Amino acid sequence: MRKIFMIIVGLTCLFFSSGVVSGAEVERKILYFSCSAGFEHSTVKSVGGKPSVSDVAITTACGKAGITVVCTKDGSVFDGAIDSYDAFVFQTSGDLTKGEKNHPEWALRESGWRKLLAAVRGGKGFVGLHPTTDSNRIGGDVYENSPKDKVTEFTKFIGAEFTIHGVSQEATISVVQPSPFVWLGVKGKSFRMFDEWYVHKNFADDICVFAVLETAGMRGDMYRRPPSPIVWGRAEGKGRVFYSAFGHYDNYWQDADKINLVLQLIQAAAGDIKVDLTPNIKTITPEASTLKQEPKK
Secondary structure (H helix, E strand, C coil), X not given: CCCEECCCCCCCXXXXXXXXXXXXXXXXXXXXXXXXXXXXXXXXXXXXXXXXXXXXHHHHHHHXXXXXXXXXXXXXXXXXXXXXXXXXEECCEECHHHCXXXXXXXXXXXXXXXXXXXXXXXXXXXXXXXXXXXXXXXXXXXXXXXXXXXXXXXXXXXXXXXXXXXXXXXXXXXXXXXXCCHHHHCCCCEEEEEECCEEEECCCCCCEEEEEEECCCCCCHHHCCCCEEEEEEEEECCEEEEXXXXXXXXXXXXXXXXXXXXXXXXXXXXXXXXXXXXXXXXXXXXXXXXXXXXXXX
């Protein structure tokens, strides 16, 4: 049975706070896809058939902004009618063509991927959250970028590929100002945050960076590299693609303030927040593709 459920917006949850763009004049609808073909994060795990913590967070915040959310782990939905959705939100991992371990029927097949890609190129939006860059990737040496002709289409689409992460820790995030996102804008030029920090490789040349992970002083050899993008966007045909690496832990999704950024990315993907996606990676993080630096003497 296809695992799709719509969460009623009236759930008693404490999400949403100030600094959020109000609902659009037209009704919006998004599809939230959280298939875990690889490691299943607790944030997307359904326990006892109940919605995951991220299901509840996204549905509650979007509901207050006038956006309907349909949540599913079943990739076969993309083989169906998807034209009614304004944007697609992924929090996925692993080879999505295989579905989840106990549910291979939930695979996102090539036919479904083609429909999704066509929808975004035709003007729809896409948001990838935390583990999504770990989906449909080439892998290989964590300290070596792949030849461009080997980088997967999914990685090119989302803008980079997850390669490794170190111990969770507090790190400094620099914000590219002025920011089109209120949540980032009010943080000023930088802020500190605790999370599991992804290291990426195979960055696309056409991404627009909104926030940067400052690696100086971080613990772990994988962070001995120049600053690199942590929140970004890019144009895909007439559509808009965004990614945020934040959100490994459940408490992120239970924080009313932090969920505002997720909402604003969704609103931007749907076209309700206008964002200039002119590529800036070469000026904001010019050494992002350097995956390892020798220690300073």
